[in-house]
Amino acid sequence: MVRAVSILYATILYGFIFLPVAVLVLFSFQGTLFPIPPFNGPSLRWYEAVLGDERLTAGLLNSILVAVVTSAIATFLGFLSAWGFARFPLPGSAFLRGLITLPLTVSYLIIGMGLLIFFNWIGLPKSLVAAGIGHVVINLPLCFAIIYSQMGDHQANIERAARDLGAREWQVLTLVTAPMLWPALFASFFLAMTFSWDEFVIAFLLTRFDTTLPVEIWNLLRAGLNPKTNAVGALVFGVSIILAILFELVAFRKRAA
Amino acid sequence: MTALAAAEHISHQFGPVTVLDDVSLTIAGGSYTVLLGPSGSGKTTLLSILGGFLHPARGRVLINGVDCTGMTPARRPTATVFQDYALFPHMSIGANVGFGLRMKGVAKGSRETRARDMLAIVGLAQSFDKKPHQLSGGQRQRVALARALVVEPAVLLLDEPLGALDLKLRRQMQDELKAIQKQVGTAFVHVTHDQEEAMALADHCVVMNQGRIEDEGTPERVYAQPATRFSATFMGESTLISGEVTSVTGNAISINTAFGTLPIIATAEEGAKVTLAIRPEHLRLIRDSRSISFGSAEVTAVIFQGSFKRVVAVSNTLSGPTFVAKIPATHEVAVGDTVTPCCHIENLLLLTK
Numbered sequence: 001m002v003r004a005v006s007i008l009y010a011t012i013l014y015g016f017i018f019l020p021v022a023v024l025v026l027f028s029f030q031g032t033l034f035p036i037p038p039f040n041g042p043s044l045r046w047y048e049a050v051l052g053d054e055r056l057t058a059g060l061l062n063s064i065l066v067a068v069v070t071s072a073i074a075t076f077l078g079f080l081s082a083w084g085f086a087r088f089p090l091p092g093s094a095f096l097r098g099l100i101t102l103p104l105t106v107s108y109l110i111i112g113m114g115l116l117i118f119f120n121w122i123g124l125p126k127s128l129v130a131a132g133i134g135h136v137v138i139n140l141p142l143c144f145a146i147i148y149s150q151m152g153d154h155q156a157n158i159e160r161a162a163r164d165l166g167a168r169e170w171q172v173l174t175l176v177t178a179p180m181l182w183p184a185l186f187a188s189f190f191l192a193m194t195f196s197w198d199e200f201v202i203a204f205l206l207t208r209f210d211t212t213l214p215v216e217i218w219n220l221l222r223a224g225l226n227p228k229t230n231a232v233g234a235l236v237f238g239v240s241i242i243l244a245i246l247f248e249l250v251a252f253r254k255r256a257a
Numbered sequence: 258m259t260a261l262a263a264a265e266h267i268s269h270q271f272g273p274v275t276v277l278d279d280v281s282l283t284i285a286g287g288s289y290t291v292l293l294g295p296s297g298s299g300k301t302t303l304l305s306i307l308g309g310f311l312h313p314a315r316g317r318v319l320i321n322g323v324d325c326t327g328m329t330p331a332r333r334p335t336a337t338v339f340q341d342y343a344l345f346p347h348m349s350i351g352a353n354v355g356f357g358l359r360m361k362g363v364a365k366g367s368r369e370t371r372a373r374d375m376l377a378i379v380g381l382a383q384s385f386d387k388k389p390h391q392l393s394g395g396q397r398q399r400v401a402l403a404r405a406l407v408v409e410p411a412v413l414l415l416d417e418p419l420g421a422l423d424l425k426l427r428r429q430m431q432d433e434l435k436a437i438q439k440q441v442g443t444a445f446v447h448v449t450h451d452q453e454e455a456m457a458l459a460d461h462c463v464v465m466n467q468g469r470i471e472d473e474g475t476p477e478r479v480y481a482q483p484a485t486r487f488s489a490t491f492m493g494e495s496t497l498i499s500g501e502v503t504s505v506t507g508n509a510i511s512i513n514t515a516f517g518t519l520p521i522i523a524t525a526e527e528g529a530k531v532t533l534a535i536r537p538e539h540l541r542l543i544r545d546s547r548s549i550s551f552g553s554a555e556v557t558a559v560i561f562q563g564s565f566k567r568v569v570a571v572s573n574t575l576s577g578p579t580f581v582a583k584i585p586a587t588h589e590v591a592v593g594d595t596v597t598p599c600c601h602i603e604n605l606l607l608l609t610k
Contacts, residue, residue, distance in 0.1 A: 154341060154343075157339055157341055157343040158343045158344070158345060158346075160310060160330070160337075160339070160343065161337070161339055161343040161344075161345075161404075162345070162356065162360075163329070163330050163331055164308065164309075164310075164330040164331065164335075164336060164337050164405075165331070165336065165356050165357035165360055165404070165405075165408060166331045166357055166360035166361055166408070167331065167356075167360050168331070168360075171360065175356075176345055179345075179347040179348075180345070180346060180347055182347070
C-alpha cells in the first residue's frame with residue numbers, strides 16, 4: 001500500500017517536472033500550423049523552418065560562440081583565483097573567497113542592470129561582448145567554487161616536488177597543476193556552458209542587433225505560438241542535456257578516481 | 258670525509274614557537290645522515306630549510322661551499338623525497354622520473370635513457386610506461402627516489418620516506434635504501450622518528466629534541482655512550498637512576514643514589530646532578546659476583562618478544578626508578594615476582610645533561 005502510494009507520488013512529481021518538456025518536444029514534431037492537440041506528426045518541417053530562419057541560425061551560432069568563449073574565460077580566471085587562494089596566505093582570505101562567490105546569490109536581473117548602467121557609463125555599446133562579460137561575471141564564481149574545492153594539500157606537495165626539480169612557476173601551473181585538475185576544469189567549463197547557453201535576462205539587457213538564441217526565441221514568441229518555437233526550444237533543451245551529461249561524466253570520473 | 262653541506266646556527270620560529278634553536282649540522286660527502294626525533298623536535302623543519310622550502314629566521318645553509326640560504330628549491334643542488342611521494346599522477350613513471358631532466362632542458366632521448374637507468378637501479382625497469390596509481394606503495398616510494406636521484410643532487414633529502422609503509426615493507430625498503438645510497442654515493446639526509454630505522458641506516462645519527470640537537474655521532478656511539486638523558490631514552494630504552502656526585506678523585510667519582518654510593522670511572526664535577534643509565538640488555542635480574550645491585554623490584558610487565566623477554570619492574574626503594582630489562586626468553590619470570598635488578602659496573606653510563 002505504502003509502496004503503491006510512493007510510486008504514485010513519484011509519478012506525479014516527475015510528471016510535473018517533465019511533462020511540459022515532453023509536450024514541448026512532442027509538438028515540435030507537429031505536422032500542422034498549431035502546437036495543440038491532436039498530434040498529427042511526426043514531421044520535421046518545423047526543424048527545417050528553424051534551420052532555414054537566418055535570425056535563429058545566427059542566434060544559434062552567437063550562443064555557441066558566447067558559451068564557449070565565456071566558459072573558457074570563466075574557467076581560466078576561476079582556476080587562477082582558486083590557485084591563488086589555495087596556495088598563498090592572503091590577508092582576509094575567507095572574506096575575499098566569500099566575496100568572489102557572492103554573485104551566485106545575486107539575481108541575474110540585478111547583475112544585468114548593474115552591468116547595463118556601468119557599460120552605458122563607460123561607453124561600451126550593447127553587444128555580444130557586453131553580454132559575454134555578463135556571462136563571465138555569473139559563471140566565474142561557479143568555476144572558482146568547483147576548482148577551489150578540488151585543490152588540496154596533497155597537490156600542493158606535488159607542486160612543491162615540481163618546483164624542487166627545477167620547474168618555474170608557469171611550468172608548475174601548465175605541466176602539473178592544470179593537468180592534475182583536468183576533471184575539475186572540464187566540469188566547470190561544461191557547467192558554465194550550460195548556464196551561458198540558456199541564459200536570457202543578461203543577454204536580453206546587454207545585446208541589441210546581434211543576439212543570442214534565447215533572446216531570438218523570445219522575439220519569436222512575441223509573434224505567438226507555433227511549432228517552430230517548440231522545435232527551437234527542443235534544440236536548446238537537447239544541447240543543455242548533452243552539456244549536463246558531459247558535466248556529470250567528468251565530475252563522476254573525478255569522484256571514482 | 259669532507260664537509261659537503263652545512264647548516265650553521267639555524268634558528269627558526271613558527272609564530273611564538275621556537276622550532277629550531279641555534280642548530281648547526283655538518284653533512285659529509287657520501288654519508289647517510291639520519292635526523293631522529295619525536296614529532297615537534299624540529300627535524301622536518303631543518304630538512305625543509307636544507308631543501309629551501311623554508312627560509313630560516315637566522316643562520317645559513319652552505320652546500321659545496323656556496324651560501325644557499327636564500328635560494329629557491331629549484332636552484333639549489335638538493336632534491337627531496339616527500340613523505341607522501343608527491344608523484345605526478347597524470348604522468349607515466351618514465352615521465353615522472355624524467356621531469357627534473359626535462360626542466361633542465363635535457364633532450365628527450367637522453368632523458369629517457371637516464372630515467373630508464375635510474376629506474377633499473379631502484380628495481381623498476383619494467384614500470385616505465387605505467388601510471389603511479391598502478392603501483393604499490395613501496396614501488397611509488399622507489400619512483401620518488403629515482404625521480405629525485407636522476408637529477409644528481411649533491412644532497413638527497415628524505416622526509417620520513419618509509420612512514421606510509423607497513424612494518425615489513427619498511428624494513429625491506431630500509432635495506433634497499435642503504436644499498437642504493439652506497440651504489441650512487443650521494444649524501445642522503447633522512448628524517449625519521451623510528452629509532453630502529455635510524456640505527457639501521459645512519460652513518461651519522463643526529464638525535465633532535467625541542468629544536469636542538471641532543472646528540473650526534475655514529476649510531477653505535479650514540480647508543481653505547483648517549484650524551485643526554487633524552488638520547489638515552491629515545492635511541493633505545495634505558496633505566497635511569499638519578500644521583501649527585503659526592504667526590505672526585507682523579508678519574509674515579511662517587512655518586513650518591515637511592516641505592517647508596519656508586520663508584521664509577523668517569524669525569525664530572527663535584528656536586529653535579531647526574532643520571533646513570535643502564536641499557537636493557539645490560540640489566541640483569543640474577544646477581545653474580547661482579548654485579549652492583551639496586552635493591553629489590555616488583556615485576557609489572559613481562560612481554561615475550563621471540564628471542565627475548567622485555568621485563569618492566571618498579572623499584573621497591575623510595576624514589577627508585579622503573580627498571581627495563583631484556584632477558585633470555587628461557588628465563589622464568591612472572592608479573593608480581595620480586596627480582597633483584599643489578600648490572601656490571603662498566604655498563605653504568607654517566608649522563609651529565
